Amino acid sequence: MTKARVTVIDIAKAAGVSKSTVSLVLQGSSLVNEGTRSKVNAVMREMGYVYNRGAANLRQASAKSRIIGVVVNDLTNSFFAELAVGVDMVVQSAGFVQFLSNTSESIDRQREVVASMREHGISGLIVSPARATDAADFKPLVAAGIPVVVVVRNLPGAKVSSIVSDNRAGMMSAVKHLVGLGHTRIAFLGGFPDTAVFDDRLAGYRSGVETAGLDYHEELVIASAPSRAGGVEAIGKAIALARRPTAAVCFNDAVAFGVCDGLRARRLEPGGDFAVVGFDDVIEAQAAVPALTTVSVDPQGIGRRGAQMLLKQINAGKAEAETVTTAVRLVVRESCGAGKTAPARTGKSVKIETGR
Template sequence: MTRSRVTVIDIARAAGVSKSTVSLVLQASPLVNEQTRAKVNAAIRELGYVYNRGAANLRQTASSKIVGIVVNDLTNSFFAELAVGMDMVMQSAGFVQFLANTGESLDRQREVIASMHEHGISGLIISPARGTEAADFKPLTAAGIPVVIVVRNIAGAKVSSLLSDNYAGAREATEHLLSLGHRRIAFLGGFSDTTVALERVHGYRDALVQAGIAADDALIVNSAPSRAGGVAAVERAMLLAEPPTAALCFNDAVAFGVCDGLRARGVEPGRDFGVVGFDGVIEAQAAVPALTTVSVDPQGMGRRAAQMLLKQINSGRVEAEAMVTSVRLAVRQSCGAAMKDMGRRNTA
């Protein structure tokens, strides 16, 4: 009786790991810890698996019509719109997309990248999870597979990047709130260890300093960049001895949560408190009140990222390029009227 061929799936099952982890071990990737590597190698020996490196290399280098798209939070509509923009370009170019959501998990991100690599993707667009390092892209770049990073920059990664002008957007939004008469302006939401948050806080701080206002660290409240994170952040901010009268939010999701949290306290956004978001998602226009936001045009950003990747795929050369897109402040009802008008209504 002929013995069936041992597969990567058999190895993964025997070692109690994912198929992608087995692939990383077979590629001698430094991303796998030694204990896991030892387990996988033991299973390989026990089952008598033979890795056909020539066939694997052929799969990886053969021209395919498949691209990988990896985002860190598909529950945020910004990333859904970003993916739609990518799809518009990739579909018209005849490419099929593998889409994965990491949920900010580095382990999940490494697994999906390894799996996409194994399936012979021609290129990858990724909004990296927190803590991503340049080394995470080495298996792809070493194989000549182009990578485009969007939204979050990774220091030292020799791949293309497409970012928005976070500093300028945050500065303009803060200046707008200052022009309405606000002096206690909070920055709410976002993880402090991401480049996006650091750049936006920098723009916010510089606008305050330029106006002669000392930036109060108590008014910078970090939280998850989500609607629930916005609720938590504004609750903490409003407990301060001298609470803010307005807030620049890390993103639109946080801004929606801030509006929810304000209403729970009997404070009406746009009337009693100025709220500004960041991203410019479609829901911002339909929100009540309509959300003032720094628009980065997520769908347009997705289209540009896809065009950058296609340019490298079609040229057959992986040449890293960096692009920073401009942003604009879309002023709507949520930022409120001037402080003097607010004061008249509140005392009437």
């Protein structure tokens, strides 16, 4: 039924030229005569020709596949969905196409999808690595000359480019803001301690506390799963402390929402009786009640930048591993107790200058 594929040879025959000429037209070469070009194009259109990239890639360097792989650990999380959209934007307009896969934090899944992508000849990879990813996991890729850009979570030790948000500065500013509101016992809640992001955010918390002239107390640092449930758990422990804190910065927004839940369950009003600050500024943050004061990180921007960086490396043939940290800004809403008069959906935003 379905007639055989139309190939450049068919086109050549129909247009009365050689397959080489057709190929030249396909590549937009300036060598070919204008008349010939348009005739060939016309024939292609009318015969319904579709370019076979697979065949082309076979002949060309695999760097020309124009496929870029994107692997994220949780697409359900709108943070990563936005990231993927950012990547897609620049990738698409550069004429590339994106393989997107979800690992659900499974390191095996991640290995599988990356292997699969390699088989398909991706020209580059953007990855937000699953937790506990081994830095050496991407070694073979870069050895094969396939650029890799790590986003969101960095991979200390891996010789790849990375682009992460300025977690340290973000937490510092959150703490500073709370101190400015008069808080002196501020907890750090949530997150898994074995991740680089956790370390950065905790470090930011610590310097924030210390530059404010306050003491750093280890008991105020309470780790938990970086989820809503984890937040409930962490605030429970915080409330149980002998000298209980009056405010908390949270590992991320999910934790912050959980903290709010936990507070309410104890008849405490988030934003009123206890100040809460999140991190990430997911879309739900502004619609929540109370609207969440949080550190905004623009995942879409990270996606765009990561993609640009990757494309640059692909075009350059081979590029140095560079690492970029993107600016973040504190968005003050209600949950910190500062913005009670402001309407829920807007938020004063405080720009933070960050190192590069």
